[in-house]
Amino acid sequence: MENEAILSKILESLESTSKAQQSLNAKFEEYSGQTEKEFKRVHERLNGLPRLEVNTSVSLDELSKKSPRKTETDKVIPEIRAKITQSPSGTNNSLYSERVILTTYPDQFGIKPIPLKWAELDPNVRGPIVASRHPASIKIRNAIGAYGGSYCVYRALAVAMGALDPNHRPDFKNTEPTVQIGPHLQWGMQNKIVSLDPFGHMATITFENQIAKGHDIHPTIAITKAHMKLPEIENLVKSGRLKVDGNVVLNQSGELNVVKAAVEPVWYLPGVAARFGIEEGILRRALFEDTGGMYPELITRPDLKVFLPPIGGLTVYIFGNPKYVSDPSKRLTVRVHDECNGSDVFGSDICTCRPYLIFGMEECVKEAQSGGSGVIVYFRKEGRALGEVTKYLVYNARKRSAGGDTADNYFLRTENVAGVKDMRFQALMPDVLHWLGISKIDRMMSMSNMKYDAIVGSGIEIRERVPIPDEMIPPDSRVEIDAKIADGYFTGGSVPTKKELSQVKGREWDDIQH
Numbered sequence: 001m002e003n004e005a006i007l008s009k010i011l012e013s014l015e016s017t018s019k020a021q022q023s024l025n026a027k028f029e030e031y032s033g034q035t036e037k038e039f040k041r042v043h044e045r046l047n048g049l050p051r052l053e054v055n056t057s058v059s060l061d062e063l064s065k066k067s068p069r070k071t072e073t074d075k076v077i078p079e080i081r082a083k084i085t086q087s088p089s090g091t092n093n094s095l096y097s098e099r100v101i102l103t104t105y106p107d108q109f110g111i112k113p114i115p116l117k118w119a120e121l122d123p124n125v126r127g128p129i130v131a132s133r134h135p136a137s138i139k140i141r142n143a144i145g146a147y148g149g150s151y152c153v154y155r156a157l158a159v160a161m162g163a164l165d166p167n168h169r170p171d172f173k174n175t176e177p178t179v180q181i182g183p184h185l186q187w188g189m190q191n192k193i194v195s196l197d198p199f200g201h202m203a204t205i206t207f208e209n210q211i212a213k214g215h216d217i218h219p220t221i222a223i224t225k226a227h228m229k230l231p232e233i234e235n236l237v238k239s240g241r242l243k244v245d246g247n248v249v250l251n252q253s254g255e256l257n258v259v260k261a262a263v264e265p266v267w268y269l270p271g272v273a274a275r276f277g278i279e280e281g282i283l284r285r286a287l288f289e290d291t292g293g294m295y296p297e298l299i300t301r302p303d304l305k306v307f308l309p310p311i312g313g314l315t316v317y318i319f320g321n322p323k324y325v326s327d328p329s330k331r332l333t334v335r336v337h338d339e340c341n342g343s344d345v346f347g348s349d350i351c352t353c354r355p356y357l358i359f360g361m362e363e364c365v366k367e368a369q370s371g372g373s374g375v376i377v378y379f380r381k382e383g384r385a386l387g388e389v390t391k392y393l394v395y396n397a398r399k400r401s402a403g404g405d406t407a408d409n410y411f412l413r414t415e416n417v418a419g420v421k422d423m424r425f426q427a428l429m430p431d432v433l434h435w436l437g438i439s440k441i442d443r444m445m446s447m448s449n450m451k452y453d454a455i456v457g458s459g460i461e462i463r464e465r466v467p468i469p470d471e472m473i474p475p476d477s478r479v480e481i482d483a484k485i486a487d488g489y490f491t492g493g494s495v496p497t498k499k500e501l502s503q504v505k506g507r508e509w510d511d512i513q514h
């Protein structure tokens with residue numbers, strides 16, 4: 001009797017699972033427009049194609065012989081490949097030491113990190129950031145994580161496939177900055193800079209001797225100069241809104257002269273924790289847990305205070321004389337921008353990102369032309385640091401919702417998916433402004449209250465806030481901008497009421513053609 005009840009329960013649940021599967025299939029067909037017939041046709045075509053043989057015991061040499069084209073494996077360094085193929089399991093090959101070092105401990109034999117004193121103005125007192133785990137560095141390492149931000153994972157792949165010697169030492173000849181930034185007083189002040197290494201661009205010069213001794217020290221900042229060309233800027237020049245001056249705007253096609261700096265994240269954990277008003281231990285535990293246990297040393301090495309997180313960094317674009325940026329007697333225009341690949345690069349019109357970025361650039365150029373300078377900071381924090389997958393999920397939810405894509409529900413839809421509406425945590429953002437030695441901003445090209453509060457709260461004065469002009473707002477992004485204004489973003493106009501917000505509607509799903 002009891003068994004029968006269980007059996008019927010199982011059958012019931014199987015039935016509902018298969019119903020769910022059916023409705024999923026129906027939905028799939030509806031969304032993708034693929035009939036079963038088409039599906040079969042694709043399958044048949046695929047079946048007709050030659051199959052890729054998967055043979056785990058095959059050697060890399062055999063594989064590259066089989067491949068008719070040149071593949072990545074052809075580029076491997078023979079000695080590295082030899083080391084990899086010596087070990088069929090790959091877990092104990094001669095690339096690395098026999099024993100896998102899962103973590104280290106402060107009191108372990110031979111562990112003696114190079115002293116590191118954060119917020120010291122003298123780089124020799126501050127000390128280099130050493131993040132390498134290779135035999136010559138593992139005992140003197142004073143930072144958790146790896147150089148390169150998120151790109152450390154690609155480096156691991158290159159090493160694993162034999163294209164890169166794990167002990168490769170970069171040749172830094174001629175890589176020095178094209179202009180000098182700093183040192184600025186802020187570099188030596190407590191809590192002004194906690195998420196980047198202010199000496200990151202000077203590492204190869206300042207720590208030349210240590211590098212020559214074999215210490216694996218990398219710069220975490222690089223500064224170069226370039227020309228840039230954008231269609232909108234060219235149009236501004238053609239329409240006469242921007243003038244050619246041969247220095248900032250180089251010619252009629254709107255070519256701009258810039259100095260740019262790429263910055264990788266370097267977190268001083270006690271400082272990051274203090275910025276968010278949390279305990280360092282809690283921060284370390286969360287970073288350990290929510291990166292899938294990637295960095296056990298966050299827990300086992302409380303003596304190591306610096307962490308190089310595997311996240312995107314930022315880029316600084318300077319218009320005009322870079323020396324003026326930190327000179328309080330010169331005017332300064334700034335736009336701090338968070339990545340929006342869909343709009344910034346691909347021209348999506350659902351938000352104001354690229355238009356505001358271009359407007360920011362225009363004003364930076366004008367400031368530089370009239371004797372001041374301009375700075376654009378571009379942070380890799382896609383989709384308010386929630387990522388592009390979350391962002392697209394929310395777009396779908398917005399467009400499919402019963403009452404339409406209205407401004408009053410804009411943030412709610414993000415919260416439904418991500419749990420929060422924003423994970424950018426602007427509290428760390430002003431660090432780059434302090435690295436540049438900025439003490440006041442004449443024109444801040446942003447309406448964001450979060451950016452404003454963070455910058456002003458860090459001790460930098462903002463003299464004027466400049467909203468995006470109405471005519472630059474694409475129609476479908478009205479939903480976003482009105483929702484933001486109602487949520488506290490700066491506006492020169494009126495703040496929409498709840499009722500008004502419910503009437504601001506984005507494009508319907510059906511209006512988007514495929």
Ligand SMILES: Nc1nc2c(ncn2[C@@H]2O[C@H](COP(=O)(O)OP(=O)(O)OP(=O)(O)O)[C@@H](O)[C@H]2O)c(=O)[nH]1
Pocket residue numbers: 336337338339340341351352353356381382383384385386390391394395414445446447448451480484489
């Ligand atoms: N998750 C999510 N992110 C979005 C959406 N629309 C824009 N974004 C992201 O929001 C961020 C916008 O950043 P910014 O362009 O710096 O603008 P802001 O912080 O809103 O403020 P302003 O300085 O006034 O422009 C970027 O990271 C975008 O990718 C959305 O619908 N969902």
Ligand SMILES: [Zn+2]
Pocket residue numbers: 340343344351352353354
């Ligand atoms: Zn955007």
